[in-house]
Amino acid sequence: MISLNIEKTFGFISKEKVSAYDAEVKAAQEMLEKGTGKGNDFLGWLHLPSFISKEHLAELNATAKVLRDNCEVVIIAGIGGSYLGARAVIEALSNSFTWLQDKKTAPVMIYAGHNISEDYLYELTEYLKDKKFGVINISKSGTTTETALAFRLLKKQCEDQRGKETAKQVIVAVTDAKKGAARVTADKEGYKTFIIPDNVGGRFSVLTPVGLLPIAVAGFDIEQLVAGAADMEKACGADVPFAENPAAIYAATRNELYRSGKKIEILVNFCPKLHYVSEWWKQLYGESEGKDNKGIFPASVDFSTDLHSMGQWIQEGERSIFETVISLDKVDHKLEVPFDEANLDGLNFLAGKRVDEVNKMAELGTQLAHVDGGVPNMRIVLPSLNEYNIGGLLYFFEKACGISGYLLGVNPFNQPGVEAYKKNMFALLDKPGYEEESKAIRAKL
Numbered sequence: 073m074i075s076l077n078i079e080k081t082f083g084f085i086s087k088e089k090v091s092a093y094d095a096e097v098k099a100a101q102e103m104l105e106k107g108t109g110k111g112n113d114f115l116g117w118l119h120l121p122s123f124i125s126k127e128h129l130a131e132l133n134a135t136a137k138v139l140r141d142n143c144e145v146v147i148i149a150g151i152g153g154s155y156l157g158a159r160a161v162i163e164a165l166s167n168s169f170t171w172l173q174d175k176k177t178a179p180v181m182i183y184a185g186h187n188i189s190e191d192y193l194y195e196l197t198e199y200l201k202d203k204k205f206g207v208i209n210i211s212k213s214g215t216t217t218e219t220a221l222a223f224r225l226l227k228k229q230c231e232d233q234r235g236k237e238t239a240k241q242v243i244v245a246v247t248d249a250k251k252g253a254a255r256v257t258a259d260k261e262g263y264k265t266f267i268i269p270d271n272v273g274g275r276f277s278v279l280t281p282v283g284l285l286p287i288a289v290a291g292f293d294i295e296q297l298v299a300g301a302a303d304m305e306k307a308c309g310a311d312v313p314f315a316e317n318p319a320a321i322y323a324a325t326r327n328e329l330y331r332s333g334k335k336i337e338i339l340v341n342f343c344p345k346l347h348y349v350s351e352w353w354k355q356l357y358g359e360s361e362g363k364d365n366k367g368i369f370p371a372s373v374d375f376s377t378d379l380h381s382m383g384q385w386i387q388e389g390e391r392s393i394f395e396t397v398i399s400l401d402k403v404d405h406k407l408e409v410p411f412d413e414a415n416l417d418g419l420n421f422l423a424g425k426r427v428d429e430v431n432k433m434a435e436l437g438t439q440l441a442h443v444d445g446g447v448p449n450m451r452i453v454l455p456s457l458n459e460y461n462i463g464g465l466l467y468f469f470e471k472a473c474g475i476s477g478y479l480l481g482v483n484p485f486n487q488p489g490v491e492a493y494k495k496n497m498f499a500l501l502d503k504p505g506y507e508e509e510s511k512a513i514r515a516k517l
């Protein structure tokens with residue numbers, strides 16, 4: 073299970089002030105438990121892990137098997153909360169070069185419906201031309217333009233290449249129980265469908281079929297993922313005292329840092345497999361807290377890569393940032409730096425050391441340098457990359473986000489601001505029903 077260390081924030085904020093959040097956090101926990109806070113119709117994620125049944129997981133695994141048995145490639149069509157969670161888990165657990173390996177243990181997983189790039193979609197459809205592919209169409213609203221557009225192309229191509237009957241076996245929809253175009257299409261075509269519960273918002277939906285189905289297709293153990301999340305649900309429960317509750321401490325510390333003028337939180341990893349965990353986290357915290365002209369700006373970097381690009385800014389730029397490092401304790405493989413007689417590169421001082429030891433010293437050196445440079449530092453220790461630990465990490469962030477949003481005084485479960493660009497785009501594209509907006513926006517051009 074993960075552990076949290078906030079010692080390296082104490083040069084910037086006081087331990088006493090963080091501990092003093094106890095009562096505020098308790099109130100926030102109570103709002104979540106009793107459903108008395110803002111956005112209380114979106115609390116379905118709160119006890120989701122402990123409510124997921126074996127039968128539900130078995131049904132997901134059975135559908136995953138159909139896709140695994142019948143597809144060389146599976147496209148995950150979705151955007152935001154409808155793809156980031158699945159991608160975060162799959163990339164964290166996969167071999168870094170999985171799609172290049174000759175011996176495949178799972179279909180190649182490809183993502184679409186998260187951009188509107190013509191080149192991306194053209195190149196994807198070209199690649200798929202000689203592939204037996206399937207599609208998981210994921211959209212809670214069922215009307216998201218990016219996803220719907222990609223799905224329209226993929227559905228046609230799948231039917232053209234594999235015939236309508238096979239297409240029905242290898243296209244699965246994850247969407248609302250009743251409403252939205254994705255639901256209408258799935259029902260009409262007779263696709264297998266999974267429901268996204270009404271009371272679980274997109275960014276909190278990784279432990280619904282939105283995340284679980286793609287993760288199972290990729291060959292990972294969704295029971296273990298859910299077990300890790302369920303144990304974390306207990307560890308972060310409302311009955312766990314503040315000082316022992318990692319979600320409470322994380323939420324309190326980041327809010328105290330924010331109140332002290334640290335407006336940007338940078339999520340850091342030293343393992344590129346965690347890149348999409350950060351992308352998922354950015355949506356979770358960005359959409360939950362960035363409103364009412366408030367909210368920590370969630371940013372992320374992959375170290376040591378980005379120490380060579382963003383490192384300067386972090387070390388010496390405006391002191392409005394803090395870092396939260398996801399520190400991977402145990403790596404999966406062993407690789408030692410070889411001894412070289414000639415030592416032309418001068419690296420013999422590392423000979424015999426594990427590459428991970430070099431990475432760990434980079435991590436420690438960076439932490440000390442950044443703290444010295446005025447950047448408060450929190451550290452989340454992830455014991456190793458497996459389903460159980462990742463499930464726990466995701467739930468920890470979700471729970472802390474719910475608490476943190478209430479500490480900030482916003483509704484953490486809506487995202488009204490996301491509509492503004494959509495309205496303009498539809499007006500510019502003359503979508504029926506947007507006639508007035510079209511006129512108004514044209515006048516601005």
Ligand SMILES: O=P(O)(O)OC[C@H]1O[C@H](O)[C@H](O)[C@@H](O)[C@@H]1O
Nearest residue numbers: 152153154211212213216274490
């Ligand atoms: O699942 P969907 O309805 O397609 O939504 C996908 C995503 O896009 C929306 O615009 C929201 O901002 C996100 O919260 C959501 O995760």
